[in-house]
Amino acid sequence: MSKMRALREELGMSQAELARRANVNQTSLSRIERGLEPAYPNRGRRIADALGWSGELRELFEAAE
Template sequence: MKRVVLERRKRGLSQSKLARLADVNQSCMSRIETGKEPPYPHRGRRIAEALGWEGDPAELFEEVPDDVLAVVH
C-alpha cells in the first residue's frame, strides 16, 4: 500500500474527498493510490498539501507494509 492511503485514512478522508481537496480527478487519485499512475511532481505536491504532509511529497507515494494499516483502525 502507498503511504498516501495510510495518511488519507488517518485523517478520516475518503478518496474522493482528498481528490477534491487536491484538485485531482477522483479516478486519477485511485490510479495514483494503486500505483497505476505516477503522481507527477505538481499533482504530488497538491496531494501533500491537501493532507497537510510536511515531509517530501515523494515519500507519500512509497510503499508501506500492509500491517501498518492496523495501527490506523
C-alpha cells in the same frame, strides 16, 4: 498500501474528499494510490498539501510498511 492512502485513511478522509481538496480527478487519485499512475510534481504537491504532508514528496507515494 501507499503512505498516501494510509495517511488519508488515518485522517478519516475519503478518496472523493481528497480528490476535491487536491483538485485531482478521483479516478487518477485511485490509480496514484495503487501505484498505477505517477503523481507528477504539481499534482503530487497538491495531494501532499491537501493531506498536510510536510515530508519528502516522493516518500508520500511509496509503499507503507
